[in-house]
Amino acid sequence: MKTKTTSLLLLAAAFGTSANAQNATPAAAPAKGVLIGDASTVLQGFANQRANARSMVAHSVQGASVATSIRDYFEKNGVVSITGTASDTPNSVFVMKGNKKKVYGYLVKYDSKKAFEYTTDAAGKVWLTEVDITKIIPDFDPEFRDKRTSAMLLAGVAHPVYSPMANRQARHIGPYNNEDVTQLQSKPGSPWVFYLNTTAVMSGNTPLNGVTKENMYRAWQSVADQYSMLQMNITTNRAVYDAARAANPLRTGIINFVNQDGRSFAPIHSFGTTAAGTLYRNPASGWDYGYGIGMTGSHEIGHQMGMYHDHGGSGGEYFEGIAAFQWGPIMGNYWMGGSWANQLFTWSKGEYTTATNFEDDLNIMTAEEQVPYVVDDNPTSKPLTFATGGVIDPLRNFGQIERNSDTDTFTFTTSGTSTLNLRIDPLEYLRMLDVDATIYNAANAVVARSNLSVNRSAEFKSLSLAAGNYRLVIRGGAEGTPQNGFSNYSSLGFYGIKGTLTGAVTTYPGLINNIATTGQAGATGTWKYYYIDVPVGKTNVSFTLDGANGDADMFVRRGDLPNATTYNCKSDGPTSKETCSIGSPVNGRYYVGIYAYTAFSDLKVTAKY
Structure with missing residues (x-):
């Protein structure tokens, strides 16, 4: 058999510029490493092997054979993803991603507990080095024994309590409501997809081993919560994964649920390949399945996205968190909390005192693995919406802190002395958001601020407000110090706003889908405003005015009040019969502004999605 002295592997995600900070290699040869060529040559060797299996890439490292069988090969825009096994044992995994300037990857042989890592140095040279298997499979434990203490098992019986405000503000928010747990999606349509393959623990759409559908839902939900800041669809739907993988496997990942006990594990940086993580069932007694599997799944997918363990404290390899603030990193020992x-389990960059791993988790996911953040849902400001009696409903007043630099602003006006009672809760189940809220007046002076201690919510009680314009600004909170507590680094997620503003309050009426609001009138030169909340997944939303007199012009804007120059759609003909529509609308609140070019009466206003 002809062999070539070339080999390659997975780029540590910054395809062409930066490598994984933890695995970045110097120009000097790594310990016991073998130089196998530059990145371009290594890639070409595997391309040749894919074209002709007889042209196998093989090497010898410290007397051990390193040769692979290629199962999946994909190239797009100069970036390659390769997945396979060792040529001499199927119980193995081979992963590679990269381009002609930089590659990274590994071959792991589970039976012999051998691992070989491909890294690229600053000069573009690729080295093949034998490494400890736990560098590639951080949670590898073939002789699994359930090492959780009785206290840890007892802790697992409890699980988070939903905020009463949580009610499908996004697909993954709120309690189970009889959904088909084999068809769940957190962000339908996104090209970035992570598949939770639950086939082995299901019989059709019914879970095995006495696990309930509600348990399975919460396991999926927990993972969706931890990654909600990314444009990544967490799904249990195989067809969704297959379609995304066929289009571009560099944007996909997979973890397999296994119907037996064991220690779950996943290969590092395997997102963007077809190499799967493994999520064991573990003993069902003594802990909540949905919560436990959800936390473990989030942790293992973290490895697949490129993160290592958060070390420190008495936990050693797994930091146990800071009990005084009920905070811990999801890549540490989440069982202790x-x-x-x-509880608040978040991503980390090693700010706490005993940290020894300072990798930037969010940067690894968004820059190295190139999964983008979701689009800011409130980039400037939006009016706070009031129902009858000044009621503030969390189904109409909610949002998401997508980045640690994000703030969301809600505006409101009082025409006389008013009283505000308001609570802002994180909405997600396995939440990361600690809510910090501040109210400013028109002079930009702070009127009040709230960030309840070890509570995650913000609250204003019986706050008296004079007549004027106000801003409610919501951001990710922090407690203690970054060294002894937590910063707002990963204080991310959805929140809901609930309460009342009584007194002289300016409000706008809401429109109901496809039901006309009738009898509307306006004097010449005046504006009237309405709003409607458009849900996720709609293909079109249309707005109609139907009047027999005057000249009412219509302007529609998402997220804020429209005017004659700022709008998403408009219709301003010479009569009071107007219509405009928006295709593939982004979900959220749309405001309809009606300007009376000449006075009108008995007008019908309709919105339909």
């Missing part, structure tokens, strides 16, 4: 009433 499982029973905290207001």
Whole structure:
């Protein structure tokens, strides 16, 4: 058999510029490493092997054979993704991603517990080095024994309590409502997809082993919560994954649920390949399945996205968090905080005192693995919406802190002395958001601020407000110090706003889908405003005015009040019969502004999606 002295592997995600900070290699040869060529040559060797299996890439490292069988090969825009096994044992995994300037990857042989890592140095040279298997499979434990203490098992019985405000503000928010747990999607339509393959623990759409559908839903939901800041669709739908993988496997990942006990594990940086993580069932007694599997799934997918463990404290390899603030990193020992009433498990960059791993988790996912953040849902400001009696409904007043630099602003006006009672809760189940809220007046002075201690919510009680314009600004909160507590680094997620503003309050009426609001009138030169909340997944939303007199012009804007120059659609003909529509609308609140060019009466206003 002809062999070539070339080999390659997975680029640590910054395809062409930066490598994984933890695995970046110097120009000097790594310990016991073998130089196998530059990145371009290594890639070409595997391309040749894919074209002709007899042209196998093989090497010898410290007397051990390193040769691979290619199962999946994909190239797009100069970036390659390769997945396979060792040529001499099927119980193995081979992963590679990269381009002609930089590659990274590995070959792991599970039976012999051998691992070989491909890294690229600053000069573009590729080295093949034998490494400890736990560098590639951080949670590898073939002789699994359930090492959780009785206290940890007892802690696992508890699980988070939903905020009463949580009610499908996004697909993954709120309690189980009889959904088909084999068809769940957190962000339908996104080209970035992570598949939770639950086939082995299901019989059709019914879970095995006495696990409930509600448990399976919460396992999926927990993972969706931890990655909600990314444009990544967490799904249990195989067809969705297959379609995304066929289009571009560099944007996909997979973890397999396994119907037996064991220690879950996943290969590092395997997102963007077809190499799967493994999520064991583990003992069902003594802990909540949905919560436990959800936390473990989030942790293992974190490895697949490129993160190593958060070390430190008495936990050693797995930092146990800071009990005084009920906070811990999801890449640490999340079991120790499982029973905290207001637990907060987040991503980390090693700010706490005993940290030894300082990798930037969010940067690894968004820059190295190139999964983008979701689009800011409130980039400037939007009016706070009031129902009858000044009621503030969380189904109409909610949002998402997508980045740690994000703030969301809601505006409101009082025409006389008013009283505000308001609570802002994180909405997600396995939440990361600690809510910090501030109210400013028209002079930009702080009127009040709230960030309840070890609570995750913000609250204003019986706050008296004079007549004027106000801003409610919501951001990710922090407690203690970054060294002993947590910063707002990963204080991300959805929130809901609930309460009342009584007194002299300016409000706008809401429109109901496809039901006309009738009898509307306006004097010449005046504006009237309405709003409607358009849900996720709609293909079109249309707006109609139907009047027999005057000249009413219509302007529609998402997220804020429209005017004659700022709008998403408009219709301003010479009569009071107007219509405009928006195709593939982004979900959210749309405001309809009606300007009376000449006075009108008995006008019908309709919105339909």
